[in-house]
Amino acid sequence: MSRKSLARMSIALLLAITLVIGLISGCAGKTDTGKPSESNKPAESGKPAETQSGEYPDKDPNKTHIKISAVRPLSGANVSFEYYNYGPVYRMWVDEVNAAGGIRVKEYGNRKLLIDLVVYDDTSDVGVMTDLLIKTMTQDNVDFVLSPCSTASLQAAAPIFDQYGYLMIGAEGGGTDTRPLYDQYENIFFTTSFSVHQVPKMAEIFNELGVKKVFITYMQDAHGLEYLGTTEEEFPKYDLEFEAVAAPWDFADMTPIITQAMESGADAFVAYCYPPWNSSLISTAISMGYNPDVFLVGPGGSQQSFYDEAGGDAINGLMFEGAWSVNSGPAFKDFAERIAEYYKDDPNWGPEWWGTAGYWGAMEMLQIAIEETGTLDNDVIAEYLHNNAIETSLGTMRFENHELTVDSWAGMIGQYIDGVAEVIDVGPKRTHDPLYPKPAWPAK
Amino acid sequence: MSTVVNIVIYGIIMGGVYGLISMGLTLQYGVGKILNVSHGEFLMLSAMTSCVLVKAGVHPLLTFVICLPAAFIVGFILNMTLYRWLRNFSKDEATFESNAMLMSFGLYFILANIGLKIWGTLSKSYQFYSYPVKILGATIIVNRLIGLGIAIVFIIAFFIFLNKTRLGKAIRATSQSTTAAAMMGVRINKTMAICFGTGGLLAAAAGILIGMSFSPTAQIGLTNTVIALIVVVLGGMGSIPGAVLGGLLIGLVGQAVSFFDTSLVTVAYYLMIIILLLIRPKGLLGR
Incomplete structure (x- = not known):
């Protein structure tokens, strides 16, 4: 084999390896949105949106979908958060909303608009996340952008959401370190207790x-x-x-x-x-x-x-x-059962008992805010979220100083x-007396 | 007193495992001139696979029979294909060395993400002789002692293989001079592939021992690669006895520092390396 052809083969091999790495780590790749099985079933794009009486003017009669994007760790070190925590919540929420015909938006003739979700893989890398966030905010013409994952990502994302005029409802992450952001960015919200x-x-x-x-x-x-x-x-x-x-x-x-x-x-x-x-x-x-x-x-x-x-x-x-617990109330039990049913085909999946209920409540808050304000304008919706206690299926939830109030959590x-x-919190939220002392580990 | 005994015993135990990992890495570098950054991923895949197999009902010791040959074959094939091609394309040894390291970075990303895709970030574990015994006042978990015993068996067997077998002599000859070894009739490509495969096998053995004693995740590969690199630099690049000695030292220092301030362990490792590079850049037993 000549030196020249060896060199050609070498370049081809390197390109192939790069391609494989890219495919596996999902670098900047647009990915499916759905749950592992029938995840990314596209919203029924051909279906005409439901139309109400003509009392509401329609900004754009051709608009059939609310476009939402997310930049999430579909691979890399944080993949388990996507898999167990926020991922199940927003995926099920989109499917349930679409199954119910969509979200009614007054400024679009009070029609129900379906949700069109696109999710990008940030490979658990904050740098990739910020690049993709800017890309989706500037090129995808999306109405909302869901939260990235981890405190570091939220810190990096907050100024980008602010710069491009999107409200940010955080999921996994947040803490005392993110509190200084509240004074700088008006339209950011945090839903995880810490x-x-x-x-x-x-x-x-x-x-x-x-x-x-x-x-x-x-x-x-x-x-x-x-x-x-x-x-x-x-x-x-x-x-x-x-x-x-x-x-x-x-x-x-x-x-x-x-x-x-x-x-x-x-x-x-x-x-x-x-x-x-x-x-x-x-x-x-x-x-x-x-x-x-x-x-x-x-x-x-x-x-x-x-x-x-x-x-x-x-x-x-x-x-x-x-x-939170299935015993926190009938609505929590129902939510736990629905999400378990949603993932029933995945034997590795199991529920998560920290943030999931709060994330779900926040998705419902967003939906209610859209319906109540009648707009997809992020500023108007953020203002509504700041100023209203909202009745979700998991109880009354409210943002105070950019965070869900303690009462909002289970x-x-x-x-x-x-x-x-x-x-086992002391007080009315307790669902069971603490097991104390805990039983000894089984003897060997 | 019990603290000192704890440090010494656990230090030797961890040293045995580190020695095993590092022997594989130093063999791959010493003979094939491949600084294999993906070495720890072989360990990770083996650790996770063994845990899955044990959960499925396979006896922990039987997992050696499954994981080790698999790791060897994967390593052998990788060397016979990717690294061999790379060697052919490289204009000299130095170019190959740098290209090989870059390629191993690529392999690291591929293998690490395969692990994450399959197992996510949750730990796997199983119980195997998971009860403590008292030795000179120190509380030692039995599976750690079993792990040490197995590591010693592997280390001794590897030394016998290198020094007493024809293939071992071919490996040593290749590590000294590829050209001279080839002239003596050693099949260089095959020998290098066997070394790479054996390196993977040793990492896989260490992985099973880690799975037996700890709760591995799909993220432990890089950590162990870094430890192996530290051990190899400490012991001397390409030196098998150096890898064992370096492993032992790192194990003892790591445990000693852990008992006083766990967060300073990595600092202590790098401090050792800095001091060593200043006074003996070739490593403890480097040539």
Whole structure:
């Protein structure tokens, strides 16, 4: 083979590899919107929109769809958030709205408009996300853009939403770090509960249960430090003693942490860590026979699949940040059943008990705001969201200073009790008394 | 006292696993001049696959019989195809080395995303001798000790293979001089492919041990590649005994620092590397 043809083959091979990488990681690729099975069934584009009487002028009689786009982590490190958290919510919402004929918009002759959704893959990369966000806002002629995923993404996205005149209703992410954005960008909203909402409730529960000392391990990043900071403010209010140890940066052997927890004599163990760390902490604690009265984990713990994978019945009594429950009320039960039905063909999928209910409520809030204001104008809708308590199927929800109010959520701290995620907040939102002390890990 | 025993025992345990991972990487580099950035992905795929197999009812030790040959075959084929072509296209050894590293980056992205597509980001785990025993006052989980035993068996078997078998001698000859080895009748391409496959096999073995003791996710590949690179640089590029020694040192230092401040482990690793590069740039046992 000549040098020249070798070079040609080399270039062809490199191009092929680049193509494969591009395909697999989904770089900047336009993707399906739908759930894994019949996901991306296009909205019935040929169907004429329902028309009401002529009392409402029609801005554009040819408009049949509300165009919505989203830039989401369909691949990469954050893919599980798309898979378990916000992804199921917005996909089901679009399908349910379309099945009901669409959203009625007064400025379009009070016709019902179907939703046309397009989702781009940001490959879990904030840089890719911002590029795609600008692309969809400038080229796709969309009416709304859904939230990207993660606190870092929301921080990067907020100025872009503002610059191009879109309102942002955040999903996964948010925290004290995002609060300074509220003063800069009027039309941003956050729907996830975080440290300042959850830790006070956690302290209340620990106090009620008679916990004296808490051993905490935390990620040394924005998430972990934020939760630790709130803990330093809240735990002293109840004379709760605590000892905090940083978790390793990378996935590693958790034996040193569990050993320190055992030696601390604490009766509660709390991990402000991410799913891989939390899972490893649980399995190491089981292996070492470390049985504190309380074992509470952060992100990931609210995913039913995490609970099942980490041990299921063997870790009965595991507490998590969240929270909502099928027992939070008939509407929550109905929502849980609908979403489970929606994903019934996917054996790997399981419900998520932290943000999902809030995200769903926020989608309904958007829908109601469109119907009430009669427009797709993002500024008008944002103003409505700022100023109105909205009756959703999951109760009255309201934004106050850009965040859902505490009353809008079904709870803050959850616990798996006999396989069911329950809300154990002190007060009326509690769906089950806390299981305390948690049952010991099964003996080997 | 129990803390010191804990550090030493867990340090040796982790050192054994790190040694295993690093031996594969250093073999691939020492013989084939491929700095394989996708090395940790072989470990990840093996760790996750073994967990799935165990959940499906396969005995953990039997997963070695399934995952190891698979990793070897994949590595062998990759070397016989992609890397061999790349070698043919490269005008000299230095160009090949840099191109091979770039290609391994591509492989890393492909394999890592395959893992994420299949398993998402949730951990997999199973219980295998997951109970503690007391050794000199320290609490040690039995599966870690089993893992150490298996790692030692692999390391010894690999040394015997390299030093006592004809193929091992061919590998050593190739690592010293490709041209001279070829003139002596060594089939270079096949030898390099076997080395690459063996590297994958060793990473896969380490992956199964990690799956046995910890809760792996589809994201652990790169972390372990970085650790292996640190170990290889520490021990000396291309040195198999250096990889074992480096693994042991990293294991001990990692555990020691973990017991005082877990977040400083990576800092300690890089500090070791900086100091070593200043006083002995070739690594502890580098030539």
